[in-house]
Amino acid sequence: MPIDAYSLCPGGTGKKIKFCCSDLLPELQKLRRMVEGDQILAALGYADQVLAKHPDRACLLATRAELLRSAGRTDELVPHAARFLEAHPENQLAWAESAVAAAVTGDYRRAVECVYRAMECVEEHLYSTVYEAMDVVAQVAVVHKQWGAALGMWRLQAQLAPNHEAPRRAIGMFRAQRDIPLLLRSSGSKGQPPEDAPWSPRLTEALVLVLQGRPRQAAERIAALADELPGEPLVWQWLAELRSTLADTPGEIDALRRLASLDIPSEDAEEAEARAMLVADDPLGDGVDMLRIVWAVEDVEKLQTAIPLDSRCMLMPERPTEDDEGPPPRAIFVLLDRRNPAAPDVAPDTLARPRAQARFFGRQTDREARLEVAGFLADQRGDVESQVAELAGDALGRIIEQEVIGRASRSIDLIEAEFVYPPEAEPNTVRAAVQQYGRQAILDRWPEVSLGALGGRTPREVAESGPDESQRRKLAAAVLALQLLVETNGREEIFAELRSRLGLPSPGPIDPEQVSVRNIPIIRLDRVMAEKLSDEDLGIAFGRAVAYQFIPGVRKFAAALVEREHLGTSPERRHAIEQLAYTQDDLPKAMDYVELGRRACEAAGQSNVEFDFVEINLGLAHGSPDKVPHLLEHIQQSHFAESGVPERFSSLLIRLGLINPDGTPGPAAVAAQRRAEMARAAGHGGVGSTAQAEPGKLWTPESETGGKGGKLWTPD
Numbered sequence: 001m002p003i004d005a006y007s008l009c010p011g012g013t014g015k016k017i018k019f020c021c022s023d024l025l026p027e028l029q030k031l032r033r034m035v036e037g038d039q040i041l042a043a044l045g046y047a048d049q050v051l052a053k054h055p056d057r058a059c060l061l062a063t064r065a066e067l068l069r070s071a072g073r074t075d076e077l078v079p080h081a082a083r084f085l086e087a088h089p090e091n092q093l094a095w096a097e098s099a100v101a102a103a104v105t106g107d108y109r110r111a112v113e114c115v116y117r118a119m120e121c122v123e124e125h126l127y128s129t130v131y132e133a134m135d136v137v138a139q140v141a142v143v144h145k146q147w148g149a150a151l152g153m154w155r156l157q158a159q160l161a162p163n164h165e166a167p168r169r170a171i172g173m174f175r176a177q178r179d180i181p182l183l184l185r186s187s188g189s190k191g192q193p194p195e196d197a198p199w200s201p202r203l204t205e206a207l208v209l210v211l212q213g214r215p216r217q218a219a220e221r222i223a224a225l226a227d228e229l230p231g232e233p234l235v236w237q238w239l240a241e242l243r244s245t246l247a248d249t250p251g252e253i254d255a256l257r258r259l260a261s262l263d264i265p266s267e268d269a270e271e272a273e274a275r276a277m278l279v280a281d282d283p284l285g286d287g288v289d290m291l292r293i294v295w296a297v298e299d300v301e302k303l304q305t306a307i308p309l310d311s312r313c314m315l316m317p318e319r320p321t322e323d324d325e326g327p328p329p330r331a332i333f334v335l336l337d338r339r340n341p342a343a344p345d346v347a348p349d350t351l352a353r354p355r356a357q358a359r360f361f362g363r364q365t366d367r368e369a370r371l372e373v374a375g376f377l378a379d380q381r382g383d384v385e386s387q388v389a390e391l392a393g394d395a396l397g398r399i400i401e402q403e404v405i406g407r408a409s410r411s412i413d414l415i416e417a418e419f420v421y422p423p424e425a426e427p428n429t430v431r432a433a434v435q436q437y438g439r440q441a442i443l444d445r446w447p448e449v450s451l452g453a454l455g456g457r458t459p460r461e462v463a464e465s466g467p468d469e470s471q472r473r474k475l476a477a478a479v480l481a482l483q484l485l486v487e488t489n490g491r492e493e494i495f496a497e498l499r500s501r502l503g504l505p506s507p508g509p510i511d512p513e514q515v516s517v518r519n520i521p522i523i524r525l526d527r528v529m530a531e532k533l534s535d536e537d538l539g540i541a542f543g544r545a546v547a548y549q550f551i552p553g554v555r556k557f558a559a560a561l562v563e564r565e566h567l568g569t570s571p572e573r574r575h576a577i578e579q580l581a582y583t584q585d586d587l588p589k590a591m592d593y594v595e596l597g598r599r600a601c602e603a604a605g606q607s608n609v610e611f612d613f614v615e616i617n618l619g620l621a622h623g624s625p626d627k628v629p630h631l632l633e634h635i636q637q638s639h640f641a642e643s644g645v646p647e648r649f650s651s652l653l654i655r656l657g658l659i660n661p662d663g664t665p666g667p668a669a670v671a672a673q674r675r676a677e678m679a680r681a682a683g684h685g686g687v688g689s690t691a692q693a694e695p696g697k698l699w700t701p702e703s704e705t706g707g708k709g710g711k712l713w714t715p716d
Contacts, residue, residue: 003032011058012093014125021059024050031063040071056087058094065097066129074104092121096133103133103140109247111137112149116246119156119213131160138170141247147184148244148252148279150174156213176549181484183275185548186522188268190237199229207238215245226255233264240272249279260473267507271523273477274484277453283481285452286410291381292374295388296397300330300362300369303395307331307360310391311339312352314420326367329359335373335387340422346429348437351419356384370400377408410449415441415486442494443501446482453478463502476504490585492552517541526552530560538564539572546579554579562596569604578614587622594618609639613648628656 003010005018005025013020017028027050034043047064054060061084068077081101085094099114115137118130138153151174157167175185193200202225209218219242226235240255256276260269277283297303307313314334334354341350356376363369371392376384389396417437421430447460454462454474462475479502483495499506510520510527517528517537525545533541538560545553561567561576574597581593594611601608612631619625632649639645653659657668665673 003029008125009059011060011062012088012091012096012121012127012129013058014123017059021057024054024057024059028059028063035067035070040067043067044071044073056083058084058088058091061087062093062097062129065093069100074101077101078105090121092118092130093127095121096127096130099133100136103136106140106144108137108140108144108146108149111140112146112152112245112247113216115153116214116216120217122213126160131157144247146247146249147174147180148241149247152215152245159211160213172547175547178549178551181278181481182523182548182550183271183480183484184278187241188237188271188521189519190234190241193234199225199232199235203235203238210242215242218242219246219248226258230258231262233259233262233268236262240275244279252276252279260477261470266473266476266505267524269473270476270480271521273473274480277477277481278484282407282409282452283485284409284411284478285454285456286449287407287452288410289378289404290374290406290408291376291378292372292401292403292405293381293384293399294401295371295373295392296400297360297369297371297392297395298397299395303360303371303392304330306391306393306395307333312336312387313358313391314354326364327362329361331358331360333358333360334420335384335391336420337383340420342422342424346422346425346433348433348440351421351430351433351437354418354420355380355387368400371396374405377410377413378404409485411446411451411482412485414445414449415482417441438491439494442491443498447498447502451478453481459502463504472504475502479504512537517544522548522550522553525550526556530556533560535564535567542572542576546575551583555583558583569600569606574600574610578610581614581618587618587624590618590622591615607639607642609635609642609645612639613652616652 003017003025005022006016009015009017009020010028011021017025021028027046031043031047031050034040034046044064044067047060047067051057051060051064061080065077065080065084068074068080077097078101081094081097084091085098088094095114095118099111099118102108102111102114115130115133118133122130134153134157138150141147141150141153151171154167154170154174157164158171161167174180177185193203203222206218206221206225209215209221219239222235222239222242226232226239229235236255236259240252240259243249243251243255253276256272256279260272260276262269281287308315312335314336316332316334335356335358336352337355338350338352340352341347356373358374359372361367361370361372371388373384373388415438419430419434419437447463448458450456450458454471457465459475459478462471465471476499479495479499483491496506507524507527509529510524512520512528512532517525517533517540520528522544525541528541530538530541538557541553542557542561544550545557558576558579561573562580564573567573577593577597577600581590581597584590584593594615597611597614598608601611612635616628616631619628619631632652635645635649640649650659654661654666657666659666659669
C-alpha cells in the first residue's frame, strides 16, 4: 500500500509522516516499494544504509525489525529490538518487537510483559504489529503451559478486534481442551466489590485498567491494596488472576495460598489451594527423574538372538524417520515388568506393564554397538538394570551414557498405568481387570505415596494426624488436583469414595434456586439439581458443560434435556442426544442414542442427517468403520440438497483423507486406488480379482450437484 506525507508514521509514534519524519519520506517510499516487490533482502540492505545516515530513527528501526521478521532472521531481531527499545522506551512498536524477540528466545514472562508495556504506550492509534505480537506471545505461552497468559492475549485480541474470529476460536478450543485441568481452564465467580466498602473504588479503577489492556498496572495497584487489606478475599482472587495473566507463576501461587488461608468457605479454599498446586511445575510434589542409560554391547549376535526369545521383551516394528542419523536400530522393543498371563489368569496384578523403551544398535563407523534403554523412573533403575543384565548376560558391556530426560509424577505413573493385553484374552475380562487396577491404585495405593504438597507425608498420614485445618485443606486440594490431572471419566464415584476414606467431607447438591446457574463455577456444575432448573437454565447449564467438555455435567444435563419430551426436537435436545451418544464408552449404547435422535427427527418431520454424521464419527472413534461407506452414500443420495450438508460432507471427506482441500484425491483415496491397481495386476482382471469391485461414488467439489461427478475409493 503506497504511503505519503499524510500516512501514519511506520515507526509507532502515532503521528502522520508530515509531522514526524517527512525528511525520510522518499526512503520510506522506496522501502515500501521494495517490500511490495518481495525484495526483502535488498530492502534490508537499503534500510541498513539509511540507518547508518540517520541512526535510531523510529521509522527506520521499526521497518528494519519488520524486515528481519519477514526474512526469518530472528537471531538478528533480538539485538535489534533491544536497540530499538533503548532508543525509544515509550514506543509501542519498540515494545512489540521486544515481545517477539523475547518469545523467540523462550522468555515467555518477558514477552508477556512487553506486550502489555506496548499497550501502555498506546495513545490513539494501535499498530497492527502490536496485535500480531499478541499471537506470537500466546503461542509461546501455550508451549510453556502458561494458560492464563495465553488466555489473556486472546481475550485482549477479541476485545480489540470484535469481528476477528481467530481469538474467540482459540478461547473456545482452550476451554474444551480436556488434557488441561479444568480449574486452569475456568475462573471462579468473583462477584462485585461491595458498594459500601471504602476500598471498592480503588479496586474498580484497577479493573478498568484491565479492560484497557493494562493488567500489569492493574496488578500493581491491586497488590498495594492487598497489602492494606490482607484479609479481603476478593482482592486476592483478582490478584491471583492478574498474575496468571502476566505469567507470574510464583506470584500467582502466593496469592492463591494467601486466599486459601483466609476465613472463606472450605470449598473455595480447597479450590484455591488445588489451583496453586496445578500451576506449579510439580503439582503434587511427587516428581521423580526419568532416565536414559546406554550400555556398550560386546556380543552383538548373542544379544540379537536373546531379545525375541525373552517373553518380557515386546518387539516393535521398525519406524526409522528421515531425521534418523546413521543406520536404523537392529531392534526396537519394550521391556515389560512381567510375562503376560495366560487368558484364564488375567487379573489386575498379573497384567504386564511397559517398564522402559529400548533400542539396540549394531556397530557403526564411529560408534560401538549399544543398547539404549529410556523412559523409566529413577527409583526403578535397579529393576531395569537387573532385567537388562538378565536379558543380555555377558553380551553386555559397560554403561557408556546416562542422563535425566525428564520428570514424571509418581501418582500419575501409578494411576494412569499402561498395560500390554494378552492377545487371546477376552476383551471384557481385560477391561474389567484394568478398571479394577485403577480402583485399587486410587483407593489403596495412592494414599501411601509421599507428597511434597503435604510436606513429605502421605495422604493417609495426614488423614490420621488429627484436626489440623490447614493440613486437611491441603489434603482435600491434593485429592482434587489428582482428580483433575488423571483421566477421570467414569471414576467420579471412586474419587468420592477416596474422599470418604480419608475423612474428607463430600460436597452436597447445589440448589439453583439459591444461586444462578450462570455464576456456579464449572467444576461444581454437575452438582446442580437439574430437576429444579427451568428449560432455559437447563440449556445454559448444558451449554456451559459442553463448552468446557466437563463430561459429568454434559451427561447429567443432556440426560435431563432428553427426559423433557415437551422440548421435542429443539436444537438443545438434539444436541443433548448427540452428546449422550458421544460420551458413551460402549458403542451399542451410543448407537441407542443415535436411533433415538433419528426417531425424534422423523416424528417431527425433520431431516435426521445430523445423526448419520454422528454415526460416522462414532464408528471411526470406536474403530468400527464398516458402515461408513454406506452412510456416506446414503447422505449423498438422500440429504445432499439440504442446507449445509455438501459443506459438511466435503469437510468429512477431507478428514478421512479421501479428498484434499482443493478437491483433488486425498492420500486415502490414492492409496486405495493403488491397492486396486495392484490387485488388478495380480489377478489380471480375472475371476476373484478384488479389482472387479466398482469404486464407491463420492461427491467432490468438481462434481455436479447430486453426486454424479468424480469417483473415489472409500475406505475398506
